[in-house]
Amino acid sequence: MDLQVASPYDILFDDVWFSYNNSPVLRSVSFSVPQREFLVIIGPNGGGKTTLLKLILGLYVPQRGSVRLLGGLEPTQCSYLLGYIPQNANINLDFPVRVSDVVLMGRLRGLKCFYTKEDRRMAQEALEMMGMNEYAHARMSELSQGQRQRVLIARALVSKPKILLLDEPTASVDVEAQRILYDKLEELNKGITIVLVSHDMTVITSYATAVACVNGTVYYHDSNEITAEMLQMAYGSCPVELVAHGIPHRVLAKHDGDHDA
Amino acid sequence: MAYPTGCWQNTTVITMLEALQYDFMRYAVIAAVLASVICGITGTIVVSKRLVSMAGGVAHSAYGGIGMALFFGFSPQLGALGFALVSSCFMAWITLRAKSRADTIISIIWAVGMAIGVIFSDLTPGYGADLMSYLFGSILMVTKGDIISMGLLCLILSAFVPTFYGQLLAYSYDEEYARTRGIPVTFLHFAVIVLISFSVVLIIRIVGLILVIALLSIPPYIAERFCRSLAGMMITSTLLSLIFSVSGLMVAYKFNLTSGAAIIVIAAICYFATEVASRRRRGQQ
Numbered sequence: 291m292d293l294q295v296a297s298p299y300d301i302l303f304d305d306v307w308f309s310y311n312n313s314p315v316l317r318s319v320s321f322s323v324p325q326r327e328f329l330v331i332i333g334p335n336g337g338g339k340t341t342l343l344k345l346i347l348g349l350y351v352p353q354r355g356s357v358r359l360l361g362g363l364e365p366t367q368c369s370y371l372l373g374y375i376p377q378n379a380n381i382n383l384d385f386p387v388r389v390s391d392v393v394l395m396g397r398l399r400g401l402k403c404f405y406t407k408e409d410r411r412m413a414q415e416a417l418e419m420m421g422m423n424e425y426a427h428a429r430m431s432e433l434s435q436g437q438r439q440r441v442l443i444a445r446a447l448v449s450k451p452k453i454l455l456l457d458e459p460t461a462s463v464d465v466e467a468q469r470i471l472y473d474k475l476e477e478l479n480k481g482i483t484i485v486l487v488s489h490d491m492t493v494i495t496s497y498a499t500a501v502a503c504v505n506g507t508v509y510y511h512d513s514n515e516i517t518a519e520m521l522q523m524a525y526g527s528c529p530v531e532l533v534a535h536g537i538p539h540r541v542l543a544k545h546d547g548d549h550d551a
Numbered sequence: 552m553a554y555p556t557g558c559w560q561n562t563t564v565i566t567m568l569e570a571l572q573y574d575f576m577r578y579a580v581i582a583a584v585l586a587s588v589i590c591g592i593t594g595t596i597v598v599s600k601r602l603v604s605m606a607g608g609v610a611h612s613a614y615g616g617i618g619m620a621l622f623f624g625f626s627p628q629l630g631a632l633g634f635a636l637v638s639s640c641f642m643a644w645i646t647l648r649a650k651s652r653a654d655t656i657i658s659i660i661w662a663v664g665m666a667i668g669v670i671f672s673d674l675t676p677g678y679g680a681d682l683m684s685y686l687f688g689s690i691l692m693v694t695k696g697d698i699i700s701m702g703l704l705c706l707i708l709s710a711f712v713p714t715f716y717g718q719l720l721a722y723s724y725d726e727e728y729a730r731t732r733g734i735p736v737t738f739l740h741f742a743v744i745v746l747i748s749f750s751v752v753l754i755i756r757i758v759g760l761i762l763v764i765a766l767l768s769i770p771p772y773i774a775e776r777f778c779r780s781l782a783g784m785m786i787t788s789t790l791l792s793l794i795f796s797v798s799g800l801m802v803a804y805k806f807n808l809t810s811g812a813a814i815i816v817i818a819a820i821c822y823f824a825t826e827v828a829s830r831r832r833r834g835q836q
Contacts, residue, residue, distance in 0.1 A: 347731050348730075348731070349727060349730060349731065369730075369731045369732070369733060370731070370732055370733050372731065374728065374731050376725075376727065376728070381725060382724055382725065384775065385599060385723070385724050386599070386774075386775055386778045386779055386780055386781060386783065386784050387720065387724055387779075387780065387781065388779050388780060391720060391780060392724070394717070395717070395720070395721045395724075395725070395728065395729075395732070396732075398717050398718065398721055398729075398732045398733075398734060399732060399733055400732075400733040400734065400735070401715065401718065401734070401735070402717070403714055403715070403717075404717075405717065427779070429779055445728075449732075
């Protein structure tokens, strides 16, 4: 499929097919993400949202088709230019590691042997940006889940990424912290591309500039308007009613014979 | 058998310091020190990366190498190291590619390696492998060659670990994230596992196969509780191993016991004491 690509793009998927352990996950995925897009990825669990992120990061390699980043580079060549916040902030809870150590990991690259003063200063800055600098010497296990999440975001930011990838960052975070996070993302979006996997409809209506529905394949929409058919495509044939936090906003797919709501 | 018979069972007057005039006692203490450094560093990685059962697999399967070495007529230590290298590379590959199968494969290698060793030992004419000293350790029969091998491993670990500390930390804490930073995780995984397998084989000299996993894991388990960094855990584990090893040697000497077992009992007592103390503290909060 020939893609008309708006250049310069940050992410390009060209007819990508991916299977995991011989079961197909993504089929014929093609889309391009221009610079400074705020892309929200929605879709049912198991539909391939996290897989999509991992293909962007180069953690998975497509069996067919290609993924290109930042104007033509392969993911494995430039994954250090990406910031990644994984879904689960609770891995390895017992591990003896301080908050500052975790953030400094974002300054690693290949077999680089030591951290410079510059690295440490940037780590300090990133922690301040996320409001966690007073916890710099605390163990990760001593923090709450939301605090751990913020440390992981600081880790992603300290590498000065060109693209920020977040996998369901507000799954277990309270409403206030969500708002703070989204505001921060909006601020960052002025300079970098944001890709966010979420079930949260608020983020789409208030912050997104594009929406991708992932369910075996990808439907890319250049605006943040959610239509009923979009949801149907993304979540299956049952009409879905969703209530968003914060802004009272209901998206209701109408049945035949329903009264106007 | 606790000590080579005849030596000093009749002369209980000899003090520890005087004991040090014996070559084998000096070597034993040096071996204990080197082993502590090895255990501190390697044990920390084994415990924090949850590789304990793999380390056990390497230890048991290495006996296959000893049996083969005796049958074909070369150094048992070399045989053990070679066999450990092969089985650990295989296990490294499995833990990387098929994590869910890892447990089963490790158990199989564990048993098969041991069995191969026993069979080759059966087939060897003559006295055959000293299974007892392999099972229970023979710190008092440590040779200069053993000291040199352990010293070499200590040097390698002391050079490798601090140099690639950032990468090791990232690899141990968050392997997936480490990959995205361009860290050669696969290479690191194999390097770490090969180093662990060599450490395990050399430590077996001290406390024997039965107890090697205990010496590798008890000091880090204790250290993990109150250390804030991997480096701190390594240093604390080394110090703890040292205290356990040297006091174990002294107790074994005083009461005529198997040194390996004495070391582990002291380590275990310390572990339970810290468990109880921390539970008490948690209960009071």
